Amino acid sequence: MMRTLDLRGRSLTTAELLAVVPRAASDVGSAVDAVDALIAEVRQRGTAALLDQAERFDRVRPTSIRVPAAQLRAAEEALEPAVRAALEEAIDRVRRTTAAQVPDERVTEVAPGARIRQRWQPVDRVGLYVPGGKAVYPSSVVMNVVAAQVAGVRSIALVSPPQAAHGGSVHPTILGAASLLGVDEVYAMGGAGAVGALAYGVADLGLEPVQVITGPGNLYVATAKRAVKGVVGIDSEAGPTEILVIADRTARADYVVADLISQAEHDELAGSVLVTDAPELAAAVAAALPAAVAATRHRERVEAALGGPQSAIVLVDDLEQAARFSDVYGPEHLEVQVADPQALIPRLSSAGAIFVGDHTPVSLGDYLAGSNHVLPTGGQARFAAGLGAYTFLRPQQIIEYDRDALAQVAAHVGALSDAEQLPAHGDAVRARFL
Incomplete structure (x- = not known):
């Protein structure tokens, strides 16, 4: 149902990783x-x-x-x-x-x-x-x-x-x-x-x-x-929703399966990605998915999403490689289901929101966590933030100098205005002291 991407034993550059991360074939x-x-x-x-x-x-x-x-x-x-x-x-x-x-x-x-x-x-x-x-x-x-x-x-x-x-x-x-x-x-x-x-x-x-x-x-x-x-x-x-789960051998396969399906039910183009250094977990998730998908209400939509190019089970050597893969992917939702999540979080930079531990599923963030669920998709988390009060705020600087304070830097303004061949800039300051 979900394809497997095996990156074990491979040292890829950022550009090479960008070329292999699972993405929907959607072009704005x-x-x-x-x-x-x-x-x-x-x-x-x-x-x-x-x-x-x-x-x-x-x-x-x-x-x-x-x-x-x-x-x-x-x-x-x-x-x-x-x-x-x-x-x-x-x-x-x-x-x-x-x-x-x-x-x-x-x-x-x-x-x-x-x-x-x-x-x-x-x-x-x-x-x-x-x-x-x-x-x-x-x-x-x-x-x-x-x-x-x-x-x-x-x-x-x-x-x-x-x-x-x-x-x-x-x-x-x-x-x-x-x-x-x-x-x-x-x-x-x-x-x-x-x-x-x-x-x-x-x-x-x-x-x-x-x-x-x-x-x-x-x-x-x-x-x-x-x-x-x-x-x-x-x-x-914002495009189709996506979830990336970083999980190690301590993660519960049934939790991972439930969370992958929860985002896949949004849309046929939704992306569900599991990144793990535990082949046994990958196998357990792959084995459990068919029955779980068959039992869900929007099974056809979920099947299309999980079977699409935007979804995959990714095998990595260790959690360090998992973190690097995640940062290059830049997921909208990132779940961390590992034995020591607090040790991994400092290595994670690019994600719309990070959900930590077995009892913090993405669906909690969709409704009741208190965080905002309007988040960057399609890798935009590498350079953009989710929705918040700051989305509607503009930082403004209000500058106020008195005469003595301006006098202290008048010569510096003149020197820089002359260097930039904009002498009227310096003249505007000197006019205050004529």
């Missing part, structure tokens, strides 16, 4: 032309284009793109008690964890009378994308909204694809979660058109442009976020 660039056309339609035709795209891609034409306030309140009231309680607990945990991501303002006195104040300023308005394809994601509402609220964002617009099963509106559980968080600006629109609408605004819909767009989506959503990057900020070009 392949959808550029189609996405550009969809965004252009929305910019030119506004609401009419969004309705046409909903009918084309979501097989329903919404009666109202903006969800009425009364419908939001009704959806919150209709939440099943167990779901509401779980959402409230998730909101509380994510809010408390996210609060630690907001830095305090700091003042540095570089000399008497010379102060630099560092503050973190939230953007005013954001657009949050919540997928609505193969599954329903009220948890993504929590992750996106709470991070923005903790950062201090004042205006939040949330979009999610219209659902034919719900009269062309957003799924009621998503609406209920949004209302629970106090979000009252929700739109039934999805895909590239929705991203374009958030970035540029839609005048005839009363939708004002946002400054930052976050949230996961399919290939077209990821491509659209790339297309509008620069017009707005984005979190990342």
